[in-house]
Amino acid sequence: MALNEAQKNEFVDAYTKALLSSWSDDEYAARLESDPRAALAEVGLELPADAKIEITRGIASPDAGPQEGRLDKQVALYEAGLESGTFEFHIPATPQIDT
Numbered sequence: 385m386a387l388n389e390a391q392k393n394e395f396v397d398a399y400t401k402a403l404l405s406s407w408s409d410d411e412y413a414a415r416l417e418s419d420p421r422a423a424l425a426e427v428g429l430e431l432p433a434d435a436k437i438e439i440t441r442g443i444a445s446p447d448a449g450p451q452e453g454r455l456d457k458q459v460a461l462y463e464a465g466l467e468s469g470t471f472e473f474h475i476p477a478t479p480q481i482d483t
Contacts, residue, residue, distance in 0.1 A: 401427035
């Protein structure tokens with residue numbers, strides 16, 4: 385099921401909040417692992433009660449290649465989840481910033 389532009393923007397906003405929360409709040413990150421449905425609902429991403437939710441954590445690597453396009457892949461995974469009932473969310477490792 386393809387999302388319209390408004391639905392896509394809502395998803396991206398909620399997914400971004402989940403990323404930022406998981407990177408900045410250890411308690412949220414733990415809830416995302418132990419109760420992903422409730423943690424995602426906290427940031428505005430309500431999933432069907434019978435949905436299967438898979439959270440995968442990534443490890444940042446200098447050899448990982450370009451970052452662009454990853455958000456589009458997550459949107460595609462979300463759209464696939466709307467069809468299949470299985471939602472897969474990739475949570476990249478906390479970015480390291482050189483100061």
